[in-house]
Structure formats: structure tokens, C-alpha cells
Amino acid sequence: MLTLILILLLILFFAYFAIVNFVGPSIILKPKQKNFLVDGKMITSPLDLGLEYENVEIKSFDGTILKGWLIQADKEPIGSVIYIHGTYTNKAFGLKRAQFLKEAGYNVLLVDLRYHGESGGEFCTYGYLEKFDISDWISFLLKRFPDVPVALFGVSLGGAIAIQTAGIDNRVSAIISEGSFANFSDLVFEHQEKKFKFASRFLTKKVLENVERIAGFKIDDVAPLEYVKRVSCPILYIHGKNDETVKPWHSTVLHRYTLKGEILLVDGAGHVNSWEVLGDKYKEKIIEFLKENCNKNKAL
Structure with missing residues (x-):
């Protein structure tokens, strides 16, 4: 015994x-990567969904090569949106969102985070380094499209990175944070x-x-709840009430400490699938929010 x-x-x-x-x-x-499927077919480029695009890349602040897809608006852009994907995924997961954003007059930059997709990087650091990468992407867009405001649209990890980025970079005009964590x-x-x-x-x-x-x-430095207190731009939080991957309290607490924010808690939705539950209302809400807060023509 x-x-x-x-x-x-x-x-x-x-x-x-x-x-x-x-x-x-x-x-x-x-984290291991997943492929993006639409109707069972693997998506390898925006052309698979009928979207014209440009392959773009930058060298980040620490020399890491970061890659993305730039999809330009159908007409003169009223704003630019950087789509930031979640853990285990890549820039392709933002293509369906890019479709309606492009039609609404926005340039869309879909980026691969470090250690994801085609980008370099040794580790995923959950915003510790990625916030500086996204800041470098903002510089890229503003150089390419001067005087066109930039919004960040992040899902899951991407939402947390968007908040951390805006905490150090006041050039962000608006944030959409879907299914983000607070700590x-x-x-x-x-x-x-x-x-x-x-x-x-x-x-x-x-x-x-x-x-x-x-x-x-330091793990304590990966805390969107601390960064959001420094964010001056408006934030739209979207979170499924049935989310078991990132529980809804994360967005609720973030919203409580947001200077200019609104929150949409979606009945019957899980982790970052509010679009499937809300349908067109999801798109309409996002476009309404962006046109109010990331629109170079608003003051005209």
C-alpha cells in the first residue's frame, strides 16, 4: 500500500x-491555428469572397514582420478599420465583416497578429507586445490615407488588444470590442x-x-481593465450572454470603467457569434456606431 x-x-x-x-x-x-471555412470551403484570400485586396506588410517596433490584407472602400473612404482577430485564428476570420464595412465606405485592414497567420513572432503575448504592433499599423494607414480616421474592431483577444492599444495611442477614433477579456x-x-x-x-x-x-x-501588464481607464475614444462592447469562453462579466466590468461607452449583451449568443443571432441588426449597429464616431465627413 x-x-x-x-x-x-x-x-x-x-x-x-x-x-x-x-x-x-x-x-x-x-496557440494552435485554425483555418477559416465558409460553407465547408477553406478561405485562403479575400478573392475567395469576391473582395479585391492588397497584400501589405510592415516591420514592427522590434523588427517582427507583420502581414495583412488591405481592402479599400468602394468609394472615397470615410474611415479606416483595423480588424484584429482572436486567439487560434487569423486575418481571414474578418473577411465577412470586411464585406459590409467596405460597402459602408470604410477601408478595412485585416492583420495577422504576431505568432498568427503569416506574421512572424516567437510568442503570442495577449496585448503586451501586440498593442505596439497595432499602433505601427495605425501609422501605416495614416501614412497611406492621411486625414482618414482609424477605428479598431477586435474580437475576443482582438478586442482586448484594441483596448490596450487605445490606452497608449490617442489616434484611435473608435473601438468595437466583441467578446473581450478584462484581465x-x-x-x-x-x-x-x-x-x-x-x-x-x-x-x-x-x-x-x-x-x-x-x-x-509581466502578466499584470496584460489587463485591458487598467488600459481602458486611459481611453478617450468611444467603445462599443458586444458580448453574448451565454459566452462560456470569455464570460460576459468581462465586458460588463470594462464598460463600467469606460469614459464613453455602450454595451450590447446579446441573448442566446455565445462566444463572438452575436452576428449569427442578431443577423442584419448586428451589421446595422456597427455601421451606425462607426458613422457616428469614425467618419471624416461627420463635421461637414
């Missing part, structure tokens, strides 16, 4: 050691609870300490 207990303790120790030092940090810092450490704890039906603050803390050690950034 004693031998069996010792064996079980050793197994538990090595499992703990592996999760804390290798498995957990790898899952967080190097990264809370998000990791909730994911642990959802995936394993068990959650430990101690285990979460130890995993995140190794994430910090490996990638060289």
Missing part, C-alpha cells in the same frame, strides 16, 4: 511539474475551470509565472 501511495505521489508530482513548466506555458504562448489571469483561471472541471488559483499562478519567465513579460 505504501509503495502504491508513493507511486501515485510521484505521478502527481511529475504531472504537476509538466503542466506548470511545459504544457501550460506552451498552450498559452503558442488575463482571470481568463486563464476560468479556462482551466471550463476545460478540466477543476480550477486552482495556485496552479494558475505557477503556470503564469513560467509564462512570464519564458516570454519575458
